[in-house]
Amino acid sequence: MNPPAQIIVLIRPDGTVSAETKNVTGTACLDYIRLLEDLLGATTTDSSYTEDYTRSAATNIQEARNELGWS
Structure with missing residues (x-):
């Protein structure tokens, strides 16, 4: 599962x-x-982009699948 979005102020x-x-x-x-x-x-x-800016939704989906043990 993907971690929730956060804003650190x-x-x-x-x-x-x-x-x-x-x-x-x-x-x-x-x-x-x-x-x-x-x-x-x-x-x-x-303002500037963080490392997360370059991550795609596809990367997030794959990470979630990996965490769940799905291939």
């Missing part, structure tokens, strides 16, 4: 916020940026 003492998605593949992570901007009333000043 860090709020620094100076009020700046950083966030990182985990277990979100492809461009779906961009939806989380927009969601966080709306929730925080903020604008993104810098």
Whole structure:
């Protein structure tokens, strides 16, 4: 089974916020940026893709099959 999507948010003492998605593949992570901007009333000043960006849904399906012992 695939791990659930996560958003890790860090709020620094100076009020700046950083966030990182985990277990979100492809461009779906961009939806989380927009969601966080709306929730925080903020604008993104810098972003970069994580390693999960390059993983495909097919990779996730294969990993799930492997975990279940399916070939």
